[in-house]
Amino acid sequence: MGRHKLTWHDLARRQAGVVARRQLNRLGYSWDFAEAQLVAQRWQSITPTVLCTTTGALTRRQLMWAGVLHAGHGSAVGQLSALECHGLERWPRDEITILLAKSHNLDPLPGVRFVETRRPISRFTSHDPLPVWQVEPAALLFAAYEPVTRTAYGLLNAVVQQRLTTPADLERWIGRMRPLRRAKPFRRLLAEMAGGVQSVAELDVSRMCRVYGLPLPRRQTKRRDSSGRLRYTDAEWRLPNGRVLILEVDGAFHMEVEQWTDDIERERGLVAAGVVLVRCTASELRDNPGQVAHDLRRIGVESSA
Known part of the structure; x- marks a missing residue:
């Protein structure tokens, strides 16, 4: 039998109902096909290039997909939003953070904060299939630039306490992410945590x-x-x-x-x-x-x- 051809239904199921026009074009669907869905009010437009195949308010997962599709290839969910995907609890943030390469010029997307970085985004990304930064770089990058030091320490402590990672793994990632702000105090904190400090x-x-x-x-x-x-x-x-x-x-x-x-x-x-x-x-x-x-x-x- 021939190989099953991917349809927009398959793509939508994979991406929480959110698709990009460029993805539809690659699958063989015309601009007019998408416009017909919008006119019939079966779909809704999130941005001129990103569509949702459901109506009503977007879920957080859908908004994450909208953010990475709007930012384009090489972007990923990062910082506290990535940790939310990995299961971090009691660190709520309404705004979703999307990491992307420098020199992007994006139109704003309500509910999403786009953060430019020179770090190799793809090297730190896991796909489930949503592109999300791994626990350690997501936590360390947030903590490095969090203005309140105590909050930065609290976040590193939380990801260890909630068993998302270990002090040893965070220590190794500090080396992989050089240069990293607060690297020395982070190492001291991780040594304390490895010695039994719980909070x-x-x-x-x-x-x-x-x-x-x-x-x-x-x-x-x-x-x-x-x-x-x-x-x-x-x-x-x-x-x-x-x-x-x-x-x-x-x-x-x-x-x-x-x-x-x-x-x-x-x-x-x-x-x-x-x-x-x-x-x-x-x-x-x-x-x-x-x-x-x-x-x-x-x-x-x-x-x-």
Whole structure:
């Protein structure tokens, strides 16, 4: 039997319903064929050269396809949008990022941000079939140019915590992406993460201890509360009187109602089990670590040898 000829239906299924006019032409469909679909309102026009074979609001997947087809050959979904495709959670961004080579002159596309780069886009791209940057270069490029250093560190920590990559793989990619902004601090961060640091807050606690002469705490310790429920603590020290002091670091997500309620229950259960529990905010730990260290000493944490 002869080889099956690819139809526009096949192309649309492969690309979430989004097609480029140039692709239709290569398959043998004329300009008039596409115009007839638009006039009949079976399709919709996204840009003069990119069409959607469904009507209604575009899904995020469709908008990603529209972005790479509008940008043309060699473009790819990048940065946080690429990480979203790989399964990153709790880092929402409404705008989709499309990477493309320098010296492009594109008309804007609502909901899409086009970022020019001199890096070899195709070398870092995987196709599923949507062209998407791999986890490591997507995370590192975003982190390198993110204005807020703490956010950059948080993103690298998140991709490791969510098991999208490992500190060792990110370290190797730093070498592959030379030159890379913040390469040295990224390597220090990855070394900390490889040593067991689970969050940026834990990294801040470790830095506070080194700067202000406190012993490094035990981290992510399993502990049963008064009801027998298993809890993981952020940082804890053994006090001279034999009791355990736990420091819990509250980030912005702790202000959400459900998380706040869970925190109250968690604190009550741990205190009832006999520990001393104190809390600080992530911003305190970042902006005023000396005061946090001073308060820990007053409660009973001894200076390191």
